[in-house]
Amino acid sequence: MLPFFDGNDYNEWKVKMTSFIQSLDYNLWDIIVFGLEMPKETISKTRMRYDEKEKEIMKVNAKPKHVIFCALSSNEFDNISSFYSEKVIWDKLEEMHKEKNVEKTTTCLMALEKNENESDEDDARKGENEVSYDDFVDDVDRYTLIISTLQNMIKFFTVENNELKMSISSMNENESKKGEMGLLKKENSCLFKENE
Structure with missing residues (x-):
C-alpha cells in the first residue's frame, strides 16, 4: 500500500516511502537519490524525434515521479508540482520538512529543558526534606x-x-x-x- 503524506510526520513517511519505492524497483530509488540524466539535445528536437533509448529514459524518469505525486496530499503536491526532476522533488520535500522538523525539535528541546529544570528544582526541594x-x-x-x-x-x-x-x-x-x-x-x- 502506497504511504500517503499529508504534511505530518515527514520522517515516518520518508522511511515508509523509501521502503515502498525500493520494493517496487530499486532502480527507481536510485533515480530519486542520484537523479537521471535526461537526453541532451544539441539540436532542439521534439519528443516525437526521440529514439527508443531516449524514450525509455523518459519513461523510467516518469515512474518515480508518478509514485511520489500519488503519495502526496493536495497541499504537498502544490508545493512541489512545478519541479521536473524526481530527485529535486524528493530533495525539496526533505528541505521543506527539515525546517518544520527543526522547529518542532527546537520546541521539544525547549519543553524538555524546561521540564528538566522543573524536575531539578523538585529534586532540590525533595533533597531539602530528605533525612539520613x-x-x-x-x-x-x-x-x-x-x-x-x-x-x-x-x-x-x-x-x-x-x-x-x-x-x-x-x-x-x-x-x-x-x-x-x-x-x-x-x-x-x-x-x-x-x-x-
Whole structure:
C-alpha cells in the first residue's frame, strides 16, 4: 500500500516511502537519490524525434515521479508540482520538512529543558526534606526521650495533685472539727451559765 503524506510526520513517511519505492524497483530509488540524466539535445528536437533509448529514459524518469505525486496530499503536491526532476522533488520535500522538523525539535528541546529544570528544582526541594537514616534515628530517640520525660512529669503532677487534694480535705476536716468544737464550747459555756 502506497504511504500517503499529508504534511505530518515527514520522517515516518520518508522511511515508509523509501521502503515502498525500493520494493517496487530499486532502480527507481536510485533515480530519486542520484537523479537521471535526461537526453541532451544539441539540436532542439521534439519528443516525437526521440529514439527508443531516449524514450525509455523518459519513461523510467516518469515512474518515480508518478509514485511520489500519488503519495502526496493536495497541499504537498502544490508545493512541489512545478519541479521536473524526481530527485529535486524528493530533495525539496526533505528541505521543506527539515525546517518544520527543526522547529518542532527546537520546541521539544525547549519543553524538555524546561521540564528538566522543573524536575531539578523538585529534586532540590525533595533533597531539602530528605533525612539520613542516622539523623532519623537521632530524631526518634530525642522525641522518645521528650515523651518519656512528659509522661514522668504527668505522673509526678498527678501524685502531687492527689496529695494536695488530701491535704485540702484534711484541712477542711480540721476546720470543720474546730468549728464543731467551737460550737460545743459555746454550748458548754451556755449550759454552765444556766447551771450557775
